[in-house]
Amino acid sequence: MSWTCLLAFAGHSALDPAGPQAARIGDLWWLMFWVCSAVFLLVMAALAAGLVREEEPARRRMNRVVTGAVIATALILFVFLFASTGTGRALASLSSADPVSVEVTGHQWWWEVQYLDPVLAQRVTTANEIHIPVGRPIRIRTVSHDVIHSFWVPNLHGKHDLIPGYDGELWLQADRPGVYRGQCAEFCGHQHAHMAFLVVAESPARFAGWLAAQRQSASPPATPLAQRGHDLFVQLQCALCHTVQGTDANGRIGPDLTHLASRRTLAAGTLPNTPGHLAGWIVDSQTLKPSNPMPATSLGSNDLEALLAFLDGLK
């Protein structure tokens, strides 16, 4: 797989719906688009005609025309009001007794994703990538502890703000498999531009397989090089911020890296997840994503190689 494919996605557009809610909003958009286009053309035609005409119209006739136009405006607005309210009800009607429950926490500038489960040990924590089964409603709890972010996957649904102090809830569903890009939609600081994520919609069977794999602890280092990388990871500052399940690294500030190598992107959709990009990120994350909280590291090339070998093993 060439690295450009990793950043590729089936869609990032409100006009290419892949779920029932985006589809309903899409229908509303096209209704409003066509009606508004017609209104615009009519007004411009009236303006052009009025400028070309030479005779003065009868006052009473003009009164009737203007009154009629105002009434027509009000009627169109009523149509829009009903269409909009109807769509709003349809959007709110998606629910299920047995949804996939995910908690999404917005951080400056990445997304923490936790699959909720009554059994604590069954919970899965990952980052910047949300896998969902096709055809099943997903309940997303939205949380933020720093500033306001906004969760938005245009192909699936509209935005939902993550406001500190107001935990929210959002339902969505994908009807066809694909990788849909999402991005933070509320200005949240310097790296608002690089706060993206991917929603990977797949068949229920593949989703179940993925979830089971994510529940595992990290696989132990397979080579001496990787083992040295593991030791570096735990001893150096990495473990202060990052967790790798099954090791002593349990920092909670940065993304959970237990299955880092299984993800498609690095740094919240900024870079494709390849060893080269990962190395660049570790050495000089501030050039790639200025102001992000990850400090630059000064590793020797041997140490870097070992660290990469360890991280590459976190499938």
Next chain:
Amino acid sequence: MSVAEVEDVGYAGENADAEERRRLERTWWSPKGLRGWLTDVDHKAIGKRYVGTALVFFALGGIEALLMRLQLARPEARLIGPDRYDQLFTVHGSTMMFLFAVPIMLGMGTYLVPLMIGTRNLAFPRLNAFSYWVYVAGGLLLYAGLFTNTGPDAGWFAYVPLSGPAFSPGKRVDIWAQMITFTEISSLAVAVNLITTIFKHRAPGMSLNRVPLFVWSQLVTSFMVVFAMPAVMLCSLMLALDRLVDTHFFNPSEGGDALLWQHLFWFFGHPEVYIIFIPALGMVSSIIAASTRREVFGYLPMVMSLVATGFIGFGLWVHHMFATGLPQLGASFFTAASLMIAIPSGTQIFCWLATLWGSRPRFTTPLLYVLGFFFVFVIGGLTGVMLGSVPLDLQVHDTFFVVAHFHYVLIGGAVFPLLGGLSFWLPKMTGRRLSERLGRLSFWLVFVGFNVTFFPMHQLGLQGMPRRVYTYLPETGWGDLNLLATIGAGILGLGVLVFVVNALQSLRHGEMAGDDPWGADTLEWSTSSPPPSYNFLRLPTVAGRYALWSRRDDQPEVTGLRSDRREMLVTNLLDAEPDHRDVLPGPTIWPFILACGVAMTFIYAIFNPWGFVVGAVPCAVALIAWFWPRGDMDRDVIMEKRS
């Protein structure tokens, strides 16, 4: 004679006129040079300064916009980093809203309203000077911040907690909050001044149902300022307190509320849009009436629409907050209000179309800008209707679709009429006409450039491009349309440049304008261009809605005002019947000194709360001097009031 009287002046000797003119000139004289700059209280001088200063800020905001467009022209460009880019878009938005749009609209009102209603100055001339200087102080503060890399960087609506002490350390956001305070004080002062002037100083005969539409628009705007600005002053003060003295109004972890900011800010922020564009609607009416030489169709519905917009404008702030997860029912109310505001806007468009219908208007530059306004503003209005719908808003909110929408509304609804209005009234202000050839050129460049810049942004927003991003990945496919938008921005900038060149060139080489180059209807066209310091030799009276078109050959003029001191006629609110005379103050330095004191207070307070205490001293001194009793003059007025 206790009250000025309306008297028929069938014959008045030329000698008497010349003598009267000499006396008025002496009485209404303003000092020249630097002293004149600091002490002048003439509404025309201050109005022109407002317009000129606001245009400088327009240019600065435009340069910031061009820099942003250059950065966005291609994906992953490294021209401007995120830190600088965030300052640029914050200062761009704040400049355009607070330092350009509102001041220039109120500045046009400051210049034109007294002329249009037939009086000699605004009701509170010193307050007028004070508001100008406070506005300048706010602008200087913001740009001093930007040029020292302390420009605010949390966006022009500065959402908490991002703008709070925890996530925006340093002084950047404090500068923004104090700049808001400055410009709001200034706007409130102008609004109060305009309301009083319009209510109490109209020419005899100009009853409320004969007030020109432009003046109505200024009146409605001023009332909106009075009700909207306190909300933003309150929230910017609370933010400043959170940042300076550790209150927790907006800190959720200490029981504060992050959403409270949004309610307070948008309760001001949405009416702000109408504050900017309602005066522009007044300009459109003036230009259309003059270009068609017809009365604007439907005076009553036009006025009612302005007033209705003023009221409904306060009922739809929540449509900026649909994505915060409001309850369905509450959101529906604001959807209905957001759609409803299209009715008064539509009514006005239809009335103007009816005025233009079959009128064979003269296609001068001002009218071209008005026609451009129709094209652009109708698109902006229609996308505004779309944004009022909660589900659709959830998709396009905070994307480039919204960026496109509000530029269509604000540039289309306010800047096009403003450029038309400047082309229309500059001859009155300077006495010289602008070149029609350059005027047309600037119009077409602005019109084409604007649409090439902003139309593609609708598509970008639907394709998922959020606003306020300093860059984007090549994989998103947003590159081509962004490049197109950048090219358009260049054309738009060129158009504005041609406009400025035209205006500057007219100062020297323009054809003399004469009193009334357009054959227009309002009173400002009955005096010379530029008008004398006292505006009218004798205050006019009015016999109809279109003062000059309905003027009779024997139209009476006001006599009995003393010309050896600054006397103005005060008329009553509804019917503009003469009531009493008032004496206005002349040139004075104290408004400037007070503005300096206020500026010192607020700027010092950014660094130390004791600033308020220390700053109170110069402010108190200036206020005492300002309100020092004027002796006989005041008593005269009291004695002369009709019992």
